Amino acid sequence: MEKGFIHIxxxxxxxxxxxxxxxxxxxxxxxxxxxxxxxxKDMKYSETGISEYIPSIEIEQLGNGCYIYSKPExxxxxxxxxxxxxxxxxxxxxxxxxxxxxxxxxxxYLGLLDEAKVIEAVENKSPDVEVVLxxxxxxxxxxxxxxxxxxxxxIKHYFTQGVLSRKxxxx
Numbered sequence: 001m002e003k004g005f006i007h008i009x010x011x012x013x014x015x016x017x018x019x020x021x022x023x024x025x026x027x028x029x030x031x032x033x034x035x036x037x038x039x040x041k042d043m044k045y046s047e048t049g050i051s052e053y054i055p056s057i058e059i060e061q062l063g064n065g066c067y068i069y070s071k072p073e074x075x076x077x078x079x080x081x082x083x084x085x086x087x088x089x090x091x092x093x094x095x096x097x098x099x100x101x102x103x104x105x106x107x108x109y110l111g112l113l114d115e116a117k118v119i120e121a122v123e124n125k126s127p128d129v130e131v132v133l134x135x136x137x138x139x140x141x142x143x144x145x146x147x148x149x150x151x152x153x154x155i156k157h158y159f160t161q162g163v164l165s166r167k168x169x170x171x
Contacts, residue, residue: 013152032097105135
């Protein structure tokens with residue numbers, strides 16, 4: 001039976017976005033069209049150049065920045081809500097076979113998005129569209145709507161030894 005499933009990649013370990021991009025590449029190489037909306041992120045990471053090599057993957061950064069050390073402002077909330085509205089339409093459009101909402105879960109956690117609105121967008125998607133939600137701190141309610149949930153658990157990370165993000169491997 002063909003239907004679009006709902007995936008969640010969550011947890012404190014490394015690899016949520018990487019796993020989602022791996023799925024995007026697999027889908028694109030199988031002839032599928034992919035949309036990746038990156039919530040919160042606005043920096044050009046290495047993966048944002050993938051569309052130059054695989055044109056059937058479209059990437060859009062939907063954030064105004066990262067909020068590790070600060071609190072989002074109203075302009076950030078407005079941008080996130082506008083972006084969710086756009087992604088909701090994309091999910092319904094059947095233009096893409098796979099839609100990845102990267103860091104949408106952390107956007108909920110940070111108060112940029114209302115979880116109920118994210119769930120509504122996902123539940124109202126076209127039945128054929130596969131969707132991936134990534135980010136730390138997935139709630140039980142989000143997990144309950146998913147067909148596949150992967151919890152990336154950190155066992156050990158070189159960041160704790162002072163190693164910052166390395167281009168091509170971490171960013």
